[in-house]
Amino acid sequence: GKVEMPTNALVQESDDPNVLRSVEVSRTEELQTSRMLLPVTELEQEIVETVLLNPITVICGETGSGKTTQLPQFLFERAFGTKGSLNPGIVAITQPRRVAAVSMANRVGAELGVGSPKVAYKIRYDGNTSPETAIKFMTDGVLLRELANDFLLSKYSVVIVDEAHERSVNTDILIGVLSRVVTLRNNRWKENLQSTSPLRLVIMSATLRVSDFTENKTLFQQQPPVVNVAARQHPVTIHFAKKTSNDYLDEAMAKTIKIHKKLPPGGILVFLTGQAEIESVVKKLNQRFGAKDHLKSQKPKARESKANSNAANGDIEIEEVDLGDTIPPTPELDEDLKEVDSEDSGDESGFEEATIDENSSPMHVLPLYSLLPSDKQLQVFEPAPEGARLVVVATNVAETSLTIPGIRYVIDSGRAKERSYNPQNGMQSFNVSWISKASAAQRAGRAGRTGPGHTYRLYSSAVFENHFEHFAKPEILRMPIEGVVLQMKSMNLDVVNNFPFPTPPNAVGLSMAEKMLSNLGALSNTALTHSQGKSQITELGRSMSLFPVAPRFAKMLVTGFQHGCLPYIIAIVSALSVGDPFIHEEALKNSLNDDDSEDARQAIRKAYFKSQQKFASLGDHTSDLFKVLSAVGAYEYAGGGESFCRANFLRLKAMEEIHKLRAQISYLIQSTYPSINAHFVPKLSPPSETQLKVIRQLITAGFIEQVAVRKDLAEENENAGKKFQSCRGIAYKAIGIEEDVFIHPSSTLFSGEPPGYITFTEVVSTSQPYLKGLTVIDVSWLHKLGKSMCRFSKPVQAPANASLQKSESRREVIVEPHFGPGRGIKLPAV
Ligand code: ADP
Ligand code: MG
Secondary structure, three states: OOOOOOOOOOOOOOOOHHHHOOOOOOOOHHHHHHHHOOHHHHOHHHHHHHHHHOOEEEEEEOOOOOHHHHHHHHHHHOOOOOOOOOOOOEEEEEEOOHHHHHHHHHHHHHHHOOOOOOEEEEEOOEEOOOOOOOEEEEEHHHHHHHHHHOOOOOOEEEEEEOOHHHOOHHHHHHHHHHHHHHHHHHHHHHHOOOOOOOOEEEEEEOOOOOHHHHOOOOOOOOOOOEEEEOOOOOOEEEEEOOOOOOOHHHHHHHHHHHHHHHOOOOEEEEEOOOHHHHHHHHHHHHHHHEOHHHHHOOOOOHHHHHHHHHHHOOOOOHHHHOOOOOOOOOOOOOOOEEEEOHHHHOOOOOOOOOOOOHHHOOEEEEEEOOOOOHHHHHHHHOOOOOOOEEEEEEOHHHOOOOOOOOEEEEEEOOEEEEEEEEOOOOEEEEEEEEOOHHHHHHHHHHHHOOOOEEEEEOOOHHHHHHHOOOOOOOHHHHOOHHHHHHHHHHOOOOOOOOOOOOOOOOHHHHHHHHHHHHHOOOEOOOHHHHHOOOOOEOHHHHHHOOOOOOHHHHHHHHOOOHHHOHHHHHHHHHHHHHOOOEOOHHHHHHHOOOOOOHHHHHHHHHHHHHHHHHHHOOOOOOEHHHHHHHHHHHHHHOOOOHHHHHHHOEOHHHHHHHHHHHHHHHHHHHHHOOOOOOOOOOOOOOOOHHHHHHHHHHHHHHOOOOEEEEHHHHHOOOOOOOOOOOOOOOEEEEOOOOOOEEEOOOOOOOOOOOOOEEEOOEEEEOOOEEEEOOEEOOHHHHHHHOHHHOEEEOOOOOOOOOEEEOOOOOOOOOOOHHHOOOOEEEEEOO
């Protein structure tokens, strides 16, 4: 029929959308039949018209309804991506996960009967696109990088952002940018109809919280139309565990075996959190229940042994999750999901239906996670061998991204690996944590695709009620804000303070983050760009953006390759991230028993001071961080262990965490810069004199805004340059702090002559502000390491060769030229 033209229509009045159907596709009859069963195909006409007539369309539909596989085909058949047509540009579909990008490209290629390169994928380090490509699946990260080079995305005619409900940082940023790019492209097209074509944006998500996008006025001035794809969901019975065990791997195994032995045919889908876990469960199940021939094909591959060695080095699976493999928020509990509570029906409900002889029926057990090679990933879509039961052990990639056919039972561990960060030290890590209620509902729903199903939750309803959030927080709110800013700048998105975020982070935080990054030299810092909030990333910043650690630590790591200092810098960064591993004198007093004899107590005290002295001797009292470094070195040399820690007054848990983090950071550098040998070697050889000096310079580079000057030098008064015997009572001026500050008595610097210039890692306020984590620095280093922040004065009379002026606002660190005179450290001309 006749279509109503909206005012912002992207087709001319004369164009009937039906006229666009021009690409003939021949599908096999089998495929055609299964396509027809997908809920989305009923809405083909409506979807195509909406997309054609609107710059932005939102499509919501239950997982498995056919959004990802069919949308690109609908558009392809209307000649999107065909040269010489009205919309010759490529159809792009973004995915938060690599595994989905690859398998969906393969599937769509097969359904269209054309394969690659017509339908291709591009993920980091891999892809099969060519100039012939019409449909391109890619990760959202890849499209963001393309945007940095071609802001108008001129190669594309439509961008489909899939799995928008997951709210990964990349997806959020992508939707923000695209909301602007679409307007720019379409304005240009309207001005010059001949030489360009319009760009359309389609946002696809599971059914939930679409209002985050549609009702967001900064994002879209005009509310985009929403097409809802009706769900076709069979009832699912949910069984909670009576108790919640921490050993969810064993529980998952036991439950899988029980279902297999007792319940009628139907696939089992097990949700765990990562590759190492999955491989171990798959292996165990295969040993007991795998078909004999299947076992043969399970020989460990090189890839798997690599993964295992990583796991041994501290269970690192960073790559697995770095593209948004986090908790996706999902719909409210579906009405079709019946909950069976543990109290009345018990754990065993559903287990009486049938009994199957263990020996007669094998399991067909398959793993599924992001780093699995793509041919292995695709196995989950193939039917299990005759008589065998399909068991898929997966990460939450199976939650909404991939719909595995034939699943009747779901086992939900209730956990996922989630990116989290410690605001104290800015360190990011991937921790196993509880999923959201919405996510649990989505997982449960996987059991009801083909018929009625059962979901077994390995946690109690009490844990579910009390510990599960309703929805997962958007990832952007779970990340350190400097990290987000640095990431955006690395994509050439320079104006972060009025960027249309779907969920904006705190505005003050954004501009403080930008300033801090400028101070560290990660952003260019001219008066003009800074005042407009448009500072750009520097080469240094670009390298820093690759590290998931606080920017100052990233800077130390990036600059730490010199003079073989990297292993020491990694150890120091790890120790600073974990926190103080030393047991302190006060704590020691408390632990001495009253009934210990005076001799025994004396002996313990002696041992304590001896160990402290031994650690502090490295670097001749020039840095508190050397003391930690030396403790790490001694601990590793002794092979770690509790008795070493007890004998040397170290906290075992902290030492173990430092060890783990060193392994993790080394692995990260190794995978980012393969040419640099950053293999983790636990034992450190003692650093040379030169190295100790370089390390102090690298510490200065990272803590360039946390510098303090001895007060007499800062004020150029009559005492300037006087010799002092000890640090007791000697005042310092620290940038951004009004009051005088003092060296903490626990510092290894305390007993010596008070140094002129120091950096500090923290300020503690008791009776007066004390500086901790000190490093003696040379004033001349500041010129080189903090160039952008230094203002140079005329040479002044010796010996006061530099001075610190009163700061007018807190945290106004070292002078930035454009902030006007009179603040920060004045340095002698060089
Ligand atoms: P949605 O994006 O709405 O979640 P999809 O388009 O991913 O839905 O899936 C539609 C159907 O296509 C599902 O039933 C799924 O099992 C099937 N499917 C997807 N990929 C493959 C494949 N490689 N082989 C067989 N079936 C597949
Ligand atoms: Mg999908």
